[in-house]
Amino acid sequence: MNPKPLQGIRVIDFCVVWAGPFATMLLADLGAEVIKPENPNVFQPITRGPMARPPAVYFAASLAWAGGVPNNEPGDRPWDYNPTFVSLYRNKKSFTVDTRLPEGKEALRRLVAISDVFYENNAVGTLEKLGITYDWLRSINPRIIMVRVPAYGSSGPYSQGARALGVHLEAVMGHTLLRGYDDADPASNTAIFSGDYLAGTQGAFAVMAALWHRERTGEGQLIEIAQAENAASMFTQAIMDYSLNGRVQGAIGNRDVHGRFPCGVYPAKSPGTSATMDDHWIAISVESDDQWQAFARAIGNPDWSADPRFVTNEGRADHFREIDRHIAEYTASREDYDMMHALQAAGVPAAPVLEASRLFDDPHLRSRDFFRKQHQQSSGEYEYVGPLWKLPETPVEFRQPPVMFGEHNDYVYRELLGYTAAELEQLRAAGHITTEYAPDVP
Amino acid sequence: MQALDNLRVLDLTHHIAGPYATKLLADFGADVVKIEQPGGDIARRLGPFKDDVRDPERCGLFFYLNTNKRSAVLDLKTAGGRDALAVLAARADLVVESFAPGVVDRLGVGWEWLRSVNPHAPLVSISNFGQTGPYRDFKGSELTLYAFAGEMYSMGETEREPMKMAGTAALFESGSASVVAMMGALFAARRHGVAQHVDIAIAETHAGGVDRRHATAIGYQFSGRKTLRVASRSNAMPGGIYPCADGYVDFTNAALYPDRVDEMLGRPEWNRDPRFADPVQRFNPAIVEEWNTNFLMWCLERTKREIWAEARGARLLCGPLFTVEDMYTDSHFRDRGFWTEAEHAALGKVTIPGRPFVMHDGGWQLRRPAPLLGQHTAEVLREAGLHEAAIEAAVRGGNR
Numbered sequence: 100m101n102p103k104p105l106q107g108i109r110v111i112d113f114c115v116v117w118a119g120p121f122a123t124m125l126l127a128d129l130g131a132e133v134i135k136p137e138n139p140n141v142f143q144p145i146t147r148g149p150m151a152r153p154p155a156v157y158f159a160a161s162l163a164w165a166g167g168v169p170n171n172e173p174g175d176r177p178w179d180y181n182p183t184f185v186s187l188y189r190n191k192k193s194f195t196v197d198t199r200l201p202e203g204k205e206a207l208r209r210l211v212a213i214s215d216v217f218y219e220n221n222a223v224g225t226l227e228k229l230g231i232t233y234d235w236l237r238s239i240n241p242r243i244i245m246v247r248v249p250a251y252g253s254s255g256p257y258s259q260g261a262r263a264l265g266v267h268l269e270a271v272m273g274h275t276l277l278r279g280y281d282d283a284d285p286a287s288n289t290a291i292f293s294g295d296y297l298a299g300t301q302g303a304f305a306v307m308a309a310l311w312h313r314e315r316t317g318e319g320q321l322i323e324i325a326q327a328e329n330a331a332s333m334f335t336q337a338i339m340d341y342s343l344n345g346r347v348q349g350a351i352g353n354r355d356v357h358g359r360f361p362c363g364v365y366p367a368k369s370p371g372t373s374a375t376m377d378d379h380w381i382a383i384s385v386e387s388d389d390q391w392q393a394f395a396r397a398i399g400n401p402d403w404s405a406d407p408r409f410v411t412n413e414g415r416a417d418h419f420r421e422i423d424r425h426i427a428e429y430t431a432s433r434e435d436y437d438m439m440h441a442l443q444a445a446g447v448p449a450a451p452v453l454e455a456s457r458l459f460d461d462p463h464l465r466s467r468d469f470f471r472k473q474h475q476q477s478s479g480e481y482e483y484v485g486p487l488w489k490l491p492e493t494p495v496e497f498r499q500p501p502v503m504f505g506e507h508n509d510y511v512y513r514e515l516l517g518y519t520a521a522e523l524e525q526l527r528a529a530g531h532i533t534t535e536y537a538p539d540v541p
Numbered sequence: 542m543q544a545l546d547n548l549r550v551l552d553l554t555h556h557i558a559g560p561y562a563t564k565l566l567a568d569f570g571a572d573v574v575k576i577e578q579p580g581g582d583i584a585r586r587l588g589p590f591k592d593d594v595r596d597p598e599r600c601g602l603f604f605y606l607n608t609n610k611r612s613a614v615l616d617l618k619t620a621g622g623r624d625a626l627a628v629l630a631a632r633a634d635l636v637v638e639s640f641a642p643g644v645v646d647r648l649g650v651g652w653e654w655l656r657s658v659n660p661h662a663p664l665v666s667i668s669n670f671g672q673t674g675p676y677r678d679f680k681g682s683e684l685t686l687y688a689f690a691g692e693m694y695s696m697g698e699t700e701r702e703p704m705k706m707a708g709t710a711a712l713f714e715s716g717s718a719s720v721v722a723m724m725g726a727l728f729a730a731r732r733h734g735v736a737q738h739v740d741i742a743i744a745e746t747h748a749g750g751v752d753r754r755h756a757t758a759i760g761y762q763f764s765g766r767k768t769l770r771v772a773s774r775s776n777a778m779p780g781g782i783y784p785c786a787d788g789y790v791d792f793t794n795a796a797l798y799p800d801r802v803d804e805m806l807g808r809p810e811w812n813r814d815p816r817f818a819d820p821v822q823r824f825n826p827a828i829v830e831e832w833n834t835n836f837l838m839w840c841l842e843r844t845k846r847e848i849w850a851e852a853r854g855a856r857l858l859c860g861p862l863f864t865v866e867d868m869y870t871d872s873h874f875r876d877r878g879f880w881t882e883a884e885h886a887a888l889g890k891v892t893i894p895g896r897p898f899v900m901h902d903g904g905w906q907l908r909r910p911a912p913l914l915g916q917h918t919a920e921v922l923r924e925a926g927l928h929e930a931a932i933e934a935a936v937r938g939g940n941r
Binding site for chain 1 (some may be wrong): 542544545591593671673679680683685688689693695698702704708709720721722725729731738739749752755758760761762763765768784793794821857858862865876879888894898901
């Protein structure tokens with residue numbers, strides 16, 4: 100077996116929530132050793148869940164991705180199996196330490212000395228309070244690469260005090276007004292986190308670019324990802340339309356930003372309703388006049404499809420609502436997968452809109468061995484979604500299941516940092532080394 | 542010096558995801574030679590166009606996606622085109638392509654061919670559903686790929702159809718995921734001497750992606766619960782999108798910090814109601830609605846920027862809903878140097894988003910605007926040592 104691309108690179112994951120942990124997970128997938136210091140006396144909301152010990156009502160009231168815990172039972176260690184946390188913490192290690200205390204800071208210092216990357220995406224000012232700055236890291240290890248992910252950057256009027264998650268960055272970068280139904284106000288949008296996807300992937304890219312640079316120069320460095328700036332490129336068409344033409348684009352629903360018709364999501368035969376999350380839909384994009392003809396043939400050339408007004412894209416653009424109504428009538432009584440196969444056989448892009456539970460039944464993803472079983476002691480064995488890419492000679496392996504709180508205390512303190520048994524005892528007595536949050540942490 | 546300026550990339554990608562990935566490599570220094578088929582990258586034919594004039598050199602999308610690259614037009618259906626490609630491939634550190642699966646093999650320029658002309662360079666293939674599996678040859682679009690693999694199902698109103706993201710955000714995400722794999726392949730080649738054919742399925746970059754799909758999937762596995770499609774209407778104190786005097790603001794998780802909320806509101810009398818402070822009552826929809834009625838009045842008396850400033854002062858999670866114009870004209874981003882100006886033969890002065898992140902050493906630079914179609918065909922072939930007659934033949938073939 101070949102060594103992994105980033106084998107031998109050690110990353111400190113001083114991250115919270117989604118954007119930072121996604122970056123370090125991608126580095127871990129590529130073979131880096133990623134270690135998360137975790138404070139047993141402070142709970143960082145939305146990383147291992149909303150709070151250490153949420154009230155039972157939380158699990159019932161929240162969406163499945165936030166509160167869907169094994170067997171719907173909060174259990175003793177909800178921080179170990181929060182759905183968003185487990186999704187971001189495969190292939191990583193965890194040790195506990197209160198870096199607010201001198202001996203905790205000393206443990207972190209020792210880890211910094213033997214690491215390559217320090218990655219953090221805390222609210223601006225958090226690390227300064229802990230005395231963790233780039234200068235401090237560099238004084239310990241001049242080759243260190245530090246990545247910071249301030250929402251709006253470390254300078255300018257929004258840098259101080261601004262708290263932001265992906266959803267707010269999308270609001271500021273225009274996404275929330277650019278997406279959604281064309282006939283409803285933006286409150287009809289769902290909170291999403293595409294900016295975290297972009298910042299996470301580009302954070303991993305930034306680290307690798309800096310490592311590449313370091314191999315050539317021997318120098319580490321500080322990287323700043325202002326998340327709002329980073330997310331902007333996703334909306335290039337809208338930005339460039341404003342930049343080139345002064346036009347302010349708005350929401351166009353599921354239509355094609357490049358104006359090819361029809362393009363939409365149509366009802367399919369459903370085993371249930373949206374209330375039970377059993378409604379099925381088919382997404383269809385017709386991208387050329389030829390595809391329009393192929394589409395019409397694939398659905399049996401109904402009379403309406405032969406309308407000469409629909410022959411050209413311009414005509415379809417002028418009458419798209421009429422076309423959409425016809426298509427919806429066709430699709431409503433048919434199975435989404437059947438329609439996908441029929442339309443794809445005709446060369447027309449089409450796919451069902453899959454609720455997450457249905458992913459696991461998809462034969463294509465199955466045939467590519469996309470899913471991975473992981474067994475975590477706190478929660479048991481489940482199937483997780485797989486890695487983002489296939490590198491056949493250096494495959495992404497799920498070598499460590501979603502890491503439990505403090506799972507690697509012994510490895511980190513003893514093996515990596517060289518603490519003696521007596522010192523370990525002292526750190527344990529002082530509350531640094533544990534596998535549970537302190538009882539007074541809510 | 543730029544971090545990646547010792548890298549040569551042979552870029553056979555087109556449309557959005559692949560070019561976005563190679564743009565990131567180029568923006569951080571890589572010498573990216575973009576191979577276009579006669580007629581050019583399809584992105585040149587998508588909008589927006591300057592002054593709405595449909596012209597392959599006036600496309601804003603293409604411009605943004607191809608900064609810092611050079612363009613060579615080669616007809617890979619001809620022997621001359623393939624021979625020219627071979628000399629470029631022989632000196633590349635990385636080759637990237639995004640044709641439908643099987644096309645590079647049919648053209649005779651696939652993985653086996655690359656191994657024969659350059660055993661050290663990895664090949665990264667980006668496709669809709671990957672190089673294997675029953676959907677291998679399926680067509681895909683922003684909408685259908687995100688519908689299938691991304692967390693689209695749960696976006697929108699419960700009673701209405703699922704709603705996609707804006708523009709081609711999903712393809713940009715896939716491009717961004719792809720550049721990580723490209724760097725991984727480069728590290729494997731450079732550090733361990735391993736050249737490999739990387740298979741990236743756009744669908745899998747979403748099925749495994751951080752924007753909720755990873756968690757809705759395991760949330761279902763854990764609990765048997767599916768994810769309801771529900772709009773982010775006010776369902777916390779505060780939480781969701783609220784109208785205000787001149788638009789909208791978005792609050793999240795503010796409910797976790799009732800005291801900060803009280804501070805932001807100026808500690809008004811109405812917020813003294815003991816039911817609003819009770820942690821269990823705060824999950825009661827009737828109480829939440831009552832609280833939100835008061836809060837809405839507060840919002841409607843203020844502009845989005847005023848509310849955001851108050852929220853920042855109280856350290857609450859909040860964002861104003863900006864239009865692209867709001868963002869474009871905002872002094873914060875402008876003064877930080879986020880926007881950058883480029884000079885282009887057909888577009889004149891163009892303003893585009895600049896660095897995606899700041900490296901303090903070896904970082905982002907705009908060295909050249911996006912290339913005109915085939916602007917560098919002769920130049921790159923000459924650099925690669927192709928003799929003049931073959932260069933002329935290749936240029937002629939590309940202009941057909």
